[in-house]
Amino acid sequence: MAASHSARLTVVQPDSQEVTxxxxxxxxxxxxxxxxxxxxxxxxxxxxxxxxxxHRHTREDEISCxxxxxxxxxxxxREVSLGAGGFIxxxxxxxxxxxxxxxxxxxxxxxxxxxxxxKYFIELAEATAAAGGRRPDPSVTAPIAERxxxxxxxxxxxxxxxxxxxxxxx
Numbered sequence: 001m002a003a004s005h006s007a008r009l010t011v012v013q014p015d016s017q018e019v020t021x022x023x024x025x026x027x028x029x030x031x032x033x034x035x036x037x038x039x040x041x042x043x044x045x046x047x048x049x050x051x052x053x054x055h056r057h058t059r060e061d062e063i064s065c066x067x068x069x070x071x072x073x074x075x076x077x078r079e080v081s082l083g084a085g086g087f088i089x090x091x092x093x094x095x096x097x098x099x100x101x102x103x104x105x106x107x108x109x110x111x112x113x114x115x116x117x118x119k120y121f122i123e124l125a126e127a128t129a130a131a132g133g134r135r136p137d138p139s140v141t142a143p144i145a146e147r148x149x150x151x152x153x154x155x156x157x158x159x160x161x162x163x164x165x166x167x168x169x170x
Contacts, residue, residue: 010035016043019125022135024050024167027125033115040118042110046071046100051166054097054156058149060117062090062110064098069106072099072164074156095153099166120148135169 010031018028024047031041046052046069054074064073065087072081073088075096082088090096100106112118123144127136145152154169161168 008035018043018045019122020128020133021121021124022128022169023047023133025052027121029118029121030109031115032118036115038113038115040112040115042112042118042121044108044110046098046106046108048100048103048105049165049167051099051157051160051164051169052097053169054095054153054160055145056095056151056153057090057092057117058151059092060112060114060149061092062112064088064090064111065109067107067109069100069104070102071106071108072101073097074160095156097156097160099160099164101164117148120144120150 012030016028016030018026021027026045028043028045029040030043031039033040064071066082066084068084070081070083072079073090073096075088075090076094080088081101098108124136124141127140127144128134130136131140157168160166
């Protein structure tokens with residue numbers, strides 16, 4: 001006997017609120033845990049030269065789809081650059097980073113499972129706003145990351161910046 005399931009229709013208008021995570025990187029939460037129960041969907045925009053430093057999730061898996069521009073990905077030592085329509089799976093536990101690999105703004109949709117990590121982006125954006133739009137001090141961002149089971153490793157940053165002509169996170 002099949003279990004009965006009552007799906008809720010959720011509509012997301014294109015004018016969802018975009019927030020600045022750090023200079024050069026924005027996020028727009030399209031679907032949150034409260035709307036799906038299982039996954040979250042976030043739209044990210046990367047300015048040219050923007051780098052998301054290497055980090056590791058302990059709770060979530062991510063699937064990213066590039067929708068415009070070109071985005072570079074590094075995950076556990078493997079590197080790839082993807083254009084519009086390219087997908088990459090970033091399993092929890094793998095050290096990974098992302099950057100705009102082109103000269104124009106780039107966008108990607110990120111599907112995160114399980115849902116809930118979208119709250120990290122909201123908290124990071126609030127910390128950036130409180131810092132006057134500048135990258136917040138690590139003493140502010142480290143506790144936020146820790147609450148979400150996220151850790152950063154900046155050892156690969158100088159190499160990524162030099163090889164891909166990126167802006168180093170400050």
